[in-house]
Amino acid sequence: MKKKLESFLLDVQKPSRYCGGEVGQIVKDKEKVDVRFAFCFPDIYDVGMSHLGMKILYSLINERENYWCERVFAPWQDMEEIMRREGIPLYALESLDPVKEFDFVGFTLQYEMSYTTILNMLDLAGIPIWQRERGENIAPMVVAGGPCCCNPEPLADFFDLFILGEGEEVNLELMDLYRDMRDRGASRSEFLRAAAQIEGIYVPSLYDVAYHADGTVKSVTPQGHAPAVVRKRVIVDFDKVYYPEQVVVPFIEIVHDRVSVEVLRGCIRGCRFCQAGFLYRPFREKSPETICAEGRALCEHSGYDELSLSSLSTSDHSRLEETLDEMLTYTAQRHINLSLPSLRVDNFSQSVLDKITAVRKSGLTFAPEAGTQRLRDVINKNVTEEELMRTCKIAFDGGYTQVKLYFMMGLPTETDDDIVGIADLAQKVVDLFYDMPDRAKGKLQVSISAATFVPKPFTPFEFEPQMEKEEILRRQEILRRAVKSKRVRVSMHVSDVSQIEAVLARGDRRLGRVLYEVWKNGGHLDSWEEYFDAGRWYAAFETCGLDPAFYANRRRDYEEVMPWDHIDYMVSKQFLIRENEKAHAGVITPTCREQCAGCGANSCLGRACF
Amino acid sequence: MKDYRIVFEKTGRMIYISHLDLNRCMLRAVRRSGLPAWYTEGFHPHLYLMFPLALSLGTESVCEAMDIRLTEEMPEEEICMHLNAALPEGLHAHDVHTPQYMTKDIGSARYEVILQGEGLSEAWETFLAQEQIIAPKHTKKGMKDIDIRPMLTTEEMHTEGDKLILTLRLPAGNERNLNVGVVLSAFGKHADKPFLTKKVCRTKIFCINGEEFF
Known part of the structure; x- marks a missing residue:
């Protein structure tokens, strides 16, 4: 594989996207590991390597001596042509082994327009695209996590299971179960039935969806012992949650070329359009001590000269100024640029500005x-x-x-x-x-x-x-x-992309055929303007007899069964209805810190958020 | 404050790292190494590193040079050790010394090339026997066809089985520079038969005065 690759790498742009070998990558002896996890980002290296969640979960899995997590990205067109022509299957960057040989093939669902790239990557890997065609062999288990799992229905027929919510605990639980059951000779469906009992694991093939004549969902019925509602996972003690001390340091320049510390999770704002603001509830923050220790460790191990304090709204950290003071005494001395990517207009103070401009x-x-x-x-x-x-x-x-x-x-x-x-x-x-x-x-x-x-x-x-x-x-x-x-x-x-995004975001299982059709006709890397072809999408809707306007441009009653109603992200539907009514009345809702709006996340947490 | 020249090799997967990426990689390696690197003064201080001669993508080397300024003197072996601990596989420093020559003194470089295929030594001889070898070359004004024959010296050549092993000397440096890749693609066109490029490695850098660049 290595030899074969080497003969083509000089024919592609940015060959170091495809050969691994970066500082910080984890290489293990495959004979000595029990479970291998291919972490797949359905976009190119430059984008995927910027993703914080992947860095966290990569290191987390690799902390376990007997598990090995590797990175996989979508090839750009020039490389894909060579791979298809020369019969090079999709491979992982650390071992250069084919993805097909892994126990887990895990995708992160960050945005809807990456769905067709997932199908293309499965095909490049030589893994059957439809879940039902994967047979009873337990490996490879094709799984997904990430924010778009809140409505995974358009992808339901392609995945064995979805991991809902935060992965720091559940990923390892899932891998432990897999190792035990595989060693006992369990089949794919036996494993899936058992996995569905883990909180946060949604196995779509265990649910039957019925539709009304008008195309809306009538019911979603679990089979056997699968739970009627699957609730996402959250980390209760966020200050103690695992955080990597080292990341893979790329050679090429990537989209977000810096190390970052996640200073808080969730958001107190409740902006009604913002999905992240609801998906990542409840609000939890790290202490200044933890943030500074994590930031220092990352800078020292990676050699980066830029550190970002990231979150949905960093200026909402209750102890931001003291965190900045402490962090700056370290970064300024070492010529490290400290950046705060998500500041808000209303609490952006002169002193915060002075602190960040002190560097750049x-x-x-x-x-x-x-x-x-x-x-x-x-x-x-x-x-x-x-x-x-x-x-x-x-x-x-x-x-x-x-x-x-x-x-x-x-x-x-x-x-x-x-x-x-x-x-x-x-x-x-x-x-x-x-x-x-x-x-x-x-x-x-x-x-x-x-x-x-x-x-x-x-x-x-x-x-x-x-x-x-x-x-x-x-x-x-x-x-x-x-x-x-x-x-x-x-x-x-351009609004065509927005309409397709709207269709997939609130779509149901029937859209799987549309995705397949688009991919079959050459669609992938659809998040790149040069590859997105609106005509290809509208033709696929037509072929499948589905109307994009039904999904994108239709008002839903409060009573309608949503395709994702069997999935619980800890915000109740009653709360969403209340907020929708307030929106139409032009009434604002104060931040969670000022007054609890009763979304439901605190009862899942088992305590008040503040 | 003291300037040091670090001689390092760039092999294996590192041949796919471009000159710009190498620069970034070395900056981070120096930061990780804990060496007391000197930063430029001014509003945006940055770490000072200088590469006297760039290496093109796809070429290995055992003789790359990188100049660095430290805020204090250090034993040379120690600099080597600290840096190596921070470098990825394929980059390895094997010598540190005080720079004797400057970038402008560089005149040429030696390359070891191994090609594999049938009848290559004859093809190489007829290649060299040409009065002119016109090849497209990147210049400051874009791509330009130039005659590379006068710049091309074959110091040694022999065969081992179906392998042709060449030692080439090509102009290098600010004044006149010839990329070994340009030579090989010109040869590929001339030979008009398939061959594999097994190895292209820069083995030594020379000054205009003929001395080794040190």
């Missing part, structure tokens, strides 16, 4: 998400114009001249006035800058990015229709015309 100055990014206060109240993005202006002023005082503003279009209840509001808000930022007598030298650049809203499961907007494409295009034009200043640049996304 770059552009600032804010996400007001909607152009008017009315709509921001609807989506519960509790940021006021005043706060945005105050923060921009602090930033401009600090010498910043680039501001990025993120918005969404097509939000529930949105009107043309809300769209014009986006341009108005950007204009106010421009005026603020030029009204400052002692503004920084150089030209101001305000970038507006407006993405199309995609309603997602486990959010209060899971009932909402996505706006039709024609209407989105009309509103994009309104925004373009409303922007007057040359200092404001607008970028907007």
